[in-house]
Amino acid sequence: MSYIKPKFRHPNLPTNALGFTVADYDGAISTLCAGCGHDSISAAIQNACFLSAIPPHRIAKLSGIGCSSKMPTYFLGKSHGFNSVHGRMPSVATGASLANRELTYIGVSGDGDTASIGMGQFVHLIRRNVNMAYIVANNGCYGLTKGQDSATADLGSVSKYGSTNPFDGIDLASLALLQGAGFVGRSFSGDKEQLEPLIRAAMAHKGFAFIDVVSPCVTFNNHLGSTKSYTETREHLDSMPLDFVPMREEISTHYDAGTTQGVTLHDGSVIHLHKASSDYQTDDRNAAMISVQNAKDEGRILTGLLYLDPNSQNLDQNLKLATKPLNEMGKDELCPGSRVLNSINEGLR
């Protein structure tokens, strides 16, 4: 949230290979809450596109519905975007990517959008290996509808309304691994150094690339970690009117590969991020699943590039799609003409 954004831009901003500055990758002003992790992700995407020097107009941004799904409005104003319906962005992205295989597709979703209403489409999107980067801004709750638990909320986590979640959280990275995704990563919204390169790699990957980004909802829920330590901050909060959302700073963090970092969220709870070490093998799917699981059992969230299969066959390949984008084909390529039709008629007599 920052409806007053400086209009002034430094004339000597660095440019990328295309001659664009990072400002060319700007979007509209965010209407999310101050301090929302999603804004950090928007910034990371913007920066990643800038650094990778992708022409902004050759990117298409797709999303579902939710605070997270609003994000595409807040980056890449020169790209087309499609804010579709709740939970069904995967199908829209599939269709879009078939229509024009030459654009770079970025899908942005939330944990509600993906793990609840979108679960079926998500699984099948992975299975089809659609060529896109799919980023889930995972806050364990439904931000936009005011803080209900989502399906990724941890067992035992307590929502702002005081209810305790009796269900085990769905681990989207494990699911992506199981369903055969060729690129699976996990990061934290505030860890720019890890997140940006991951996003760049995901966009470069020629197939479905999934990144689960832990992104605290400062307003309704911060309890994504398995280990939580409540402070009186929380109690203090409880006596505020429900329509009061205090202004907050975005949380950022910095830690080294192979180490574990405790990050204190705005309500005082702590999550423990563990960055995969530099000798982590990214080419073993089963091992990756076990590593994720083991970290979870230890109350830690494993972050980093968890799995990569650079040679996975994507949907375009599987369907033996022509090289020229389908949406550019004209009558010559598409319409067999009257002679063929007459011979078809002949066969029907």
Next chain:
Amino acid sequence: MSYIKPKFRHPNLPTNALGFTVADYDGAISTLCAGCGHDSISAAIQNACFLSAIPPHRIAKLSGIGCSSKMPTYFLGKSHGFNSVHGRMPSVATGASLANRELTYIGVSGDGDTASIGMGQFVHLIRRNVNMAYIVANNGCYGLTKGQDSATADLGSVSKYGSTNPFDGIDLASLALLQGAGFVGRSFSGDKEQLEPLIRAAMAHKGFAFIDVVSPCVTFNNHLGSTKSYTETREHLDSMPLDFVPMREEISTHYDAGTTQGVTLHDGSVIHLHKASSDYQTDDRNAAMISVQNAKDEGRILTGLLYLDPNSQNLDQNLKLATKPLNEMGKDELCPGSRVLNSINEGLR
């Protein structure tokens, strides 16, 4: 398929603890194709209920839409049944089980019904740990709509229409394991000795119990296994009119724990079933996932009880549901009365 079913019943049929004969667990006459694996599963369910001496009227049968979802009509004629809509039986079963926690719920579905259109509901059914036995009659295709590949069809399998499936099959047992199911089994429709006890155990389990049953569609697709050997049977078939479905015998098999059995399907393809050995540990979820995966990599389908957590907390427990079935509660339990309402009015002035 056998629309002429003998009416005569032996007077000395064995009875179970309730004094019922197996005929008391009969359903209507099947309208499936002759030799369809689904009919064997129906028989196994019928027998399992008989052997476990469950009063037929205390069972509720639920299904979606498909050949497989028709099965409940063909067993337990004294039970209520609900043939709901395609892919959404999990939600119907969830609601039904909440309404009356005392019945035994059997859900029957197909791979299309569960792994395609039903994927989202299936995952969330597992997550909620609804107290029911959920059986998927898995034939790798859409029988009722004439043989399209389903999402469990193997990569590279060839449908009756000659198209080759370019997608990896979804392994429902692995998915159930990942999502935390407390009971996961796999079997083959023709393996009565394995299937019946599995079904009995699933019904006895006080939570969500999943059984993936390989059940060949004799008419459209038999290619579930990873290893296939096509014979000329297949070529022969190709010249038959599409509306011709030859009469066939159900396939049955018998093999020992710890061994692998090749089963030849009607089109001549072979699947390799591997029965978990007697020292298989059913209490390690991660190990189970690895075993299933390893078998798959070797071209085999691991069968048996793959995982069991007898103490998983089911939905009734998680919701702290009253012991008395909700559908039996009356005004006294439910309606707070005028005095309470007046005090609510008071609070609104």
Next chain:
Amino acid sequence: MKQIKGINDFMVKFANVNGTGSASANHLFAKAIFRMGIPVSPRNIFPSNIQGLPTWYEVRVSSKGYLGRRGGVDMMVCVNPQSMEKDVASVAPGGYFLFDNTKPLAQNLKRDDITYFGVPLTEMCMREYDNPRLQQLLKNVVYVGAMAALLDIKFSILKDLLSDQFKGKEKLISSNVHALEMGYQYATETFNCPLPIKLQIGGNVAPHILESEHILMNGNTAAALGAIYGGATVAAWYPITPSTSVVDAFAKYAERMRIDPGSGKKNFAIVQAEDELAAMGMVVGAGWNGARAFTATSGPGLSLMSEFLGLAYFAEVPVVLIDVQRSGPSTGMPTRSQQSDILAAAYASHGDTKQVLLFPATPRECFDMTVQAFDLAEQLQTPVIMMSDLDLGMNDWMSPPLEWDDNYQMDRGKVLDADGLDSAEKWGRYLDVDGDGICYRTLPGAHPEKGAYFTRGSSKNEMAVYSESGDDYVQNVDRLLRKFETAKDYVPAPKTHPPIEVKKTKTKLKLAALFFGTSASPAYEAVEILADRGYPINTMRIRAFPFHENLDRFIDDHDLVFVIEQNRDGQMRQLIMNECQIAPVKLTSVLNYSGTPITARAIVRQILESLDTKSADIVSLHPETA
């Protein structure tokens, strides 16, 4: 400058930023007026985000008890710089404008024809509180204090309300009261209080209101209470504005009133489903299995429930759905109100379907109709959809108190238990024994030998056996029509008001107005205005679909009937034409679909315009009725 005057009759609008706690403070303001016994109707106009965007809160005060939106702003309280330009512009000439003058007002925001009240809200709070959170929050309370002085709100009532709200948190009470006093004092000292618009207990308030025992509550809470009292045990839902608070409130009351005293266990189950398809599926499953079950949703959810609604219609499963309508189509304006799901609900799903709808107009009716919905669903063995909307569901309405008859018995409809099955001569699930289209159902587990059947969404014969026979199909769907006919006598009948006497009428036409739900309040108000101007208009408020036969007769009795509703396409008018076979020329639409509730002013304007243009046509088209 001529200032707007008015005792107990004016419109105050608050312009805030959302997420700042302003809605709570504004509610305090409205509630205090309500406690003074003066009719008030607050409306929260909020954006579809959580923090940082403009939000408004309208409070209408009306001595006559008009609760519909009025339109126009007599006094604006503006603490949002983002929207201030528009806000200033929207004040009626002669009106008043209160703002935070910690920073001076920009030159372009100054008008000659309104009165400004600058209160240094930020400055005061910065000075008084060091906790930034309280600085933010209490600004709102300070302006409420100032408004109390300006409008003559009874101060003790405000204090009482704060004590109620923060019961047990003494520190919060005192800081809030302090803020209130600061504002009050500042205004008293700085301005000429009270203003020509002001409040007065008793005063000109309509006597029937003074005597009433009204409560102030929103429709969603009332519906939730209806579900509690109606014996709902299973609620399955998926969050969506503006229906979310129905299940929130249900959960709150159930946790209080539905805990088994012995075991501490729950006599209810609430499941947050993974989406609306699943929510409706769960309700269908529970309803099939004999529990009273419901879900609540809004537009997009209704679309997603379409397939299941068709199943429940055809398989004849009791289902209660509370549709709190918002602006469509698609995501539309998710935090704005409309009545635009009528056709989507009435004919939900493919094939020939007709669904039972209820149209509550007040929180009291939300309560009553929700209770009745459960009876109807089981009596008729079909979905019953209560069509509320954001305006009714989420705003507080002055309403007669909820009433409960302790002799109420749930009507579970035609369900045969074991005894019933044993004594039934011949039972078939779809045998129309009574000729009313409603058959006898059974519940799973009821009887060891009898009554089991297969429920399905496909065609069947009277004995519930799957059938593809055209005859079986036709007799079944014809019976469903018969059942729908029967439903006409079960659902709430429409309401008419005694006609208003008009001395000198300006029209020869017999005029009438039809309306429903939140269009009712402004419609009644409009009809009174029009009566004053010489146009007698009879009214009928529709409360349910299928329509009662009174509706046909009522339309027959008039030459021209206005159908007042809040959607673009005149959906209720279409439904009436379809179902009652009414000549379109007789029904004229009066519409508002801007997302904010329809006003009496808009209705009056449209009716007068249409009378100007229409009366000629109508006379010539139907000479016999002139």
Next chain:
Amino acid sequence: MKQIKGINDFMVKFANVNGTGSASANHLFAKAIFRMGIPVSPRNIFPSNIQGLPTWYEVRVSSKGYLGRRGGVDMMVCVNPQSMEKDVASVAPGGYFLFDNTKPLAQNLKRDDITYFGVPLTEMCMREYDNPRLQQLLKNVVYVGAMAALLDIKFSILKDLLSDQFKGKEKLISSNVHALEMGYQYATETFNCPLPIKLQIGGNVAPHILESEHILMNGNTAAALGAIYGGATVAAWYPITPSTSVVDAFAKYAERMRIDPGSGKKNFAIVQAEDELAAMGMVVGAGWNGARAFTATSGPGLSLMSEFLGLAYFAEVPVVLIDVQRSGPSTGMPTRSQQSDILAAAYASHGDTKQVLLFPATPRECFDMTVQAFDLAEQLQTPVIMMSDLDLGMNDWMSPPLEWDDNYQMDRGKVLDADGLDSAEKWGRYLDVDGDGICYRTLPGAHPEKGAYFTRGSSKNEMAVYSESGDDYVQNVDRLLRKFETAKDYVPAPKTHPPIEVKKTKTKLKLAALFFGTSASPAYEAVEILADRGYPINTMRIRAFPFHENLDRFIDDHDLVFVIEQNRDGQMRQLIMNECQIAPVKLTSVLNYSGTPITARAIVRQILESLDTKSADIVSLHPETA
């Protein structure tokens, strides 16, 4: 016994067990008649399972070229013991009954008033073939041979057809021909061939048919070809009867005609989605991104697509949906035909929506309209739904040949490419520059600096910026109405036929009939019958929604208009009332919703009945029009 007579005018019905290959054999029978130049209309009436249940195949032969279902059975070929009792009963007195007399006919199946032909099919095949598969299969071919003798089918044509069918599989050809001959010979030797009902080339066949170049094809194949010719590149779907064969056929033709000759790669993409929501989502995504995309579905799928259809309407994304209707509601009778998704499609989704519908009546029109659907969707930037049905989609129809104008250019509607954007003065995605409600869209990737915008299902202003302003909302949805108005001139206009002259009319009323899709053939037939009986009825065939203004005029010009359709609730009649503001009393429903197609007989009966009861009322209600 008086035997039924008729040259080129009779109804043969085959009663089989499904999964036995009978449909192929029966098709052979029908196709042979077609090749003789005699109008024929075959209908497959099949159960919703794969093997072992009764299935029927009706073949109507009509010298005048009536293609609608006729009703009544002149000759029954029954090889299914399960249904034999009913089948015997359904033969008209004086009719014929052919059966397998390997086992003798049960006593109770014997009637005095029909002629029996026993052919020992099983016995003959057991004797001739040792492969059990062939024994089964060729039984069907044997009875076709017998029928050829009985009805005088040209034998060489049958042989040609078999050679075509099994091209390259000589063994199969010869065994089939052998079976054919066996049956032919048996009949010739045993019965008095040909029967009083029989075929005759030329003969009494209507001259315009004799001269025509008709083809025999089903609507789904035609629609698939339409998608190929219309330039569809993305097809996403989910299997459901009876729409499955649309995409099957599309795949077949695309594999043949859409392979890039250089690379061998595909100029199309077909995705079997995980369900209908996803199928429609993919089409929306592809349409948004500038590909011509479509899906095909039936009732339950339409319900599931509802939310996405609302999105596409409101976000203005071109989408083509082919709805092959079946009997609803819910799963209904999945293998039976109806026209009952009209309202569900026209007003698909919550909120105020109106969708463009097309109503093809012949395979030729399925082809043409599918092509046009892609143009319309892009011109109007909205979903276009082609409303076919099982009868049209899955049965073979005699149809004028498909025609193609090689000058056809795809009309991509108002799309600005880079040049267009550069030369546009001011561009806003939702700016109604031309006043027709249709704005200029852009495609992702088109221009480095201009034309990017955000597509959404929520409210926005003309510049595509998210907006919750009531004014922006209203101007946007009003523009959508304007666009719908524009659409009236884009969609196919209704068709009228020259009135039939009637010598001595029995009514003073000006009568008319409205119909569409598969109701058209029987309706035309009925109108001719009624003209014969003294009732002149003008006709108009509706081909699209929104309705052309001709429709209003046509209705205005008549006193009483019959609306002929195949659903319970008279959905098209409702749509007409809603949209054209027609007095209900003017429109009388003529309905059939049993799942089997409506017949001319049923139409005639209902119209005559209604004229008996109605004419009095109508005259008194509208004296001025009498």
